[in-house]
Amino acid sequence: MNLIFSNRYALFGLAILLGFVAAVYYGWAARPVTVRDAEPTLLREDFRADYVLMVAEAYEADHQVERAIGALGFLSQDQESYNPLVFVSDAMAFGVDAGYSVADLERLQILAAALKTFDPGFAATPTP
Secondary structure (H helix, E strand, O other), X not given: OHHHHHHHHHHHHHHXXXXXXXHHHHHHHHOOOOOOOOXXXXXOHXXXXXXXXXXXXXXXXXXXXXXXXHHHHHHOOOOOXXXXXXXXXXXXXXXXXXXXXXXXXXXXXXXXXXXXXXXXXXXXXXXX
């Protein structure tokens, strides 16, 4: 009786091992994943809003508008007509619909206000 159970467990273990080896071979050799560069503009609306919220949280911590503008530029496909305020207002609209917390919506509003009042002429310039 013990021989039947041990033989059954050995066959089960062998089947698991062969399945694992076949899966690894299939994934690495037969049909490997090809990596493509995807544009940030292809992000879903919820991921884009989360990214803008993270930029707003970073702005809350360091109050560097230039840095926030640069981070929001990551989402723009056309750097010529780039307006970071559009991304923030889209994120606020999504946040209201998605039920973002009041604190998160306030962070987005603070970033929007900072972007509206930002004057690049008064931006900090590095000293030579």
